[in-house]
Amino acid sequence: MNKIIAFLFLVLGIAASAQDGYWQQDVQYRMAIDFNAEQHTFTGNQVLTYTNNSPDTLHRVFYHLYFNAFQPGSMMDVRSRTIADPDPRIADRINNLQPNEIGFHKIDKLTQDGKKVTFSVEGTVAEVQLAQPLLPGKSTTFEMKFNSQVPIQIRRSGRNNEEGIDYTMTQWYPKLAEYDRDGWHSEPYVSREFHGVFGTFEVEITINSKYTLAGTGVVQNPEEVGHGYAESAPTSEKTTWKFKAENVHDFAWAADPEYTHLNTTLTNGTELHFFHRNDSMINENWSRLVPFTEQLFNIMNDRFGAYPYQQFSVIQGGDGGMEYPMCTMISGTGSFGGLVSVAVHEAIHNWYYGVLASNEQKFPWMDEGFTTYAQNLVLDSLFKRNRLNPHQRSMQSYIGNALSVSEEPLSTGADYYETNRAYGSNAYSKGCVFLVQLSDIVGQETFDRAMISYFNQWKFKHPTPQDFKRVMEKAADMELDWYFDSWIGTTKTIDYGIHTVNSNGKKTTIEIERIGELAMPVELTVKSEKGTEFIYIPLEKMRGAKPAPEWLKDNWKQEADWPWAYPFYKVQLDIPLESIQSIQLNPFEKIADTNPKNNLFPSSNISFPPNE
Template sequence: MTKRLLLYYSKQKVITVVNKLIFYIIMNKYIIYGWLLLLISTAQTYAQRSGGYWQQQVDYKMEIDFDATTHRFTGKQKIVYTNNSPDELTQVFYHLYFNAFQPGSMMDVRSRTIKDPDGRVTDRIFYLKPNEIGYQKIKSLKQDGKALTYKVEGTILEVKLNKAIQPGKKTTFEMEFEGQVPKQIRRSGRDNREGVAYSMTQWYPKLAEYDHQGWHANPYVGREFHGVWGDFDVKITMDSSYVIAASGYLQNPEKIGHGYTTKKVKRDKGAKLTWHFKAPNVHDFAWAADKEYIHDTAPGPHGVTLHFFYKKSLADRYKSTWKKLPDYTAKAMAYVGKNFGQYPYKQYSVIQGGDGGMEYAMATLITGKRQLGSLVGVTVHEMVHSWYQMVLGTNESLYSWMDEGFNTYVTNLTMQHLFRGSVKLNPSGYRSYRRLVESGKEEALSTHADHFNTNLAYGAAAYTKGSIFVNQLNYIIGEENTAKGMLEYFNAWKFKHPTDIDFVRVMEKVSGLELDWYREYWVLSTHTIDYGIKTVQDKGDKTEVVLERIGKMPMPIEVVVTYNDGSKEKYYMPLRIMRGEKPQGDKNMKRTIKPDWPWTFPTYSLTIDRKRGDIAKIEIDPSLLMADIDRKNNVYPKKIDSQTTFPSDKK
């Protein structure tokens, strides 16, 4: 019997008992009212736990002893896990990400068999030597002081609990483990291509998320992540010659030095230092270490301190760009904070490391040999992930487009602000999306990140089609509503795990329009948008324009008519299932609202109160914000081989 059925029948039993007691009151006019109230209260509490929003809580304490000569470390981990779900938990799962970097792992096989492998990976894992592989080995695991039974399956640790975790209760897990840092291949590892010693990301046994969809114990095959909100208290002990950059706030700067404080710290050769970090209310913890790190700081908006770590051995042309980076980072954070929600922590670190650019809690790792535009671009993109994933903690494996796509949308606007001084909606990526459609390789946005058939389809979906999802909202509900909705979304869902439905509901609330159809077509299917001008012909002293929907996905339609005298007029045909109209955007252009276009109607007759000879141009969506896959039929008159023709003239 499923949990859902058990929950249903349990609730029915409580309701049945309450109904019987009410019957006895009516028939016998006496009862112990205390018992009745108790049972009613129990039923209400049970109903509250089974409905509404909830999320798990996990607080980490870790002590790490790192040996830089062998690239291995031992760890002690103490986790306090709070089960805020309405379910009894009889098992838990941990991610052991480093186990992916072994010949024969799922990531290795996937990278060697996918049609278009990531060039950073290909077959590199397959050829790793024993001292180059990554691993995480569990030496012991206890729940509330008692040993547990567990099994390692690739990158997942499966754990059977001695004592079930009841709804609303806490339990403590204590683990001893050891790990070996793999040769840097994908995100994590040692000795990356720019010589950074350690990029320590996804490096510790990490408790898997349990939410309204159940456990998310997905094997690591190279894509995205999902984590549990909590507080991290991490102590890292390693050779004192290394500088450590990490998520969180350093607790003992006076003992560490290295730019965190002006106090000089004596370091004996071969001695170790312990770095103590705390990161509150995050769902991940990352760090990096190198002997050559330069550490710069700069003020950011609203009291944020910005940290920058990069190697002394960088060529002067690269170091000069790193010296310019703080100013751009501060301006970018201020712009994003003003328009999309204020960054909630007091620190953010930009760290040279990794294999490109990857976001983590309160920090990012990026490669550092870049010209200014590239360095600023990757920094802004990864920093914006502090909003879309690190604060708005979507399950980016399942909703990668909400992570990468929303990020791409905001990054484009931020980069315009930094380098152009003004911001204008730009339908960037639409051409890439059209190429994906033409390739026949498109897959629905609802596809789990790991399960796309090609890297091409994943990248175009997550980054391009995801950003178009927001860009098109400017067309569907208006720019003002979209901007207001993005800010409202952040404030309503920060430090939570929002889904696509949650986002759409915010936009519906802000705009007053129904948008479920938009999600269903754009996210759950690969149906495309294609509208065209079918015919244009005189009708007395007026002009009849027949519009047609060629693609399967319906949209509200805007048609702008330009007259021979240079004046313009907009005709707006809402989609009936929107249940309303978007507000008028351009106040300088006359807008005429026409009757709704029912999505089942393949054509729509639009009457213009001017003769065809008075019309210079008719265009569907001149804003270009609608992702119409064939714009050649969107304009009248149509130019073919330098000769003007009209759709109505064609037989």
């Protein structure tokens, strides 16, 4: 090939695969932590090189100081006591913390390129006025000295939790807030969900040698730390653990003197590590968890994109389950089924949260809902259930909430829901149903392909719903704004029903009614003496149609488009009414039809006028 043409191909190829105008900030953290396990305090020296890849000049930056949430009177405390349906795990526990039980971060010194900066702290956020404006394309280095106290564990983070884990160190260091295409995100720590800047973390933790540590990244000095990373055992009173992680947006760790450390390596080379307390029941469940986790990674790599890091750690953190890059903190006790379920859910977050790092505060459903979708499929496969609809529980949970007064739009920010119930149902179930229905709209094979290209195009970035929509639209060659806008931005629901079934001699006419406000493509099966026929009615606004699934090709019939404003649609069948055994709308249950009673014929709910 001519060199100039080859060069043009190269340039055009790059242009076609990049996201127009996309940019994101970059952080390089180097932290040295000196930990005092008697006092539950630590000092930190944090050197942070920050690169401004935005087109804007920055005059200030923000740091999250998450531990400050665990103080009486904090936003988290007041919110957890005043929300309509308080989380019983928190309730008034923060309000009752004593001074030696609270959490805090205190900034002792902060400079920018050696110059002192001024800053103010409000609750869980520090606002820093830069000594020098940070111009587009430039880097600057902040150096911070801080001291912190680890709170009694209330939620996710802290010391001495119910299961007896000494330290679950999550949201544990002053963390730079993200500035992205959407502006600053200096969310105070009220309840849940995070957003961070991608980059590199080099973290050195000096702590009493009796502790085994587990966390984000790869241990750089296994021979010095021992504890299952290497045969050798440390001999000095304190050990310095050196962790390094690249292409991550957070760093978490945990420490306990009684961790049992198991590990295994997948055929593709990914190392899996497991850390749990030494107890006969826990030991048995956790050794059984190892092969399940191996299978989980193999399924996820095949179906949703290849896990890109060298290792992953499943850590008994002792409080529910929570995702962090390259690791998860989960409860260690309870049934084996529960353990697998939570480990699967949290590990999958490394795809939806860790690698595809959508802003969880704004779009909690893009990590919880997408994770729930994959979790339902993985659990179905791990436990060989082969259910027709592995998402049925998510569907039922969504419909239950959609028909209740607590329903709020999916576009609500994570901390801004009126009730914990609405958050839970929306983020997990409505977010999952969003994908189930989308797979039905574009067709399962197209959807599966698009999920992998979404992963590959957006990995190590912050995709928004719009970015996801464009990937799906291009894969399906369809318009999808009607679905994204209504499902995410409104509480409109779906209900189709069989209105009438009429006989016209040798033919039959089915009249379908759109009762719900949200229009969707419609599928129905007609069972007769001739066999089963699948009828598909695309929505006009899709400007396209999904292909017939391979296994249904011979019995598949596509009707004319349905323009959404029409409440009724007629389907003509070349089958006499008396030979029809049944008609069913939404036969695969992939659409969250809020009233399935009117989906069946014959049924007492359907009017069935005699032949006129």
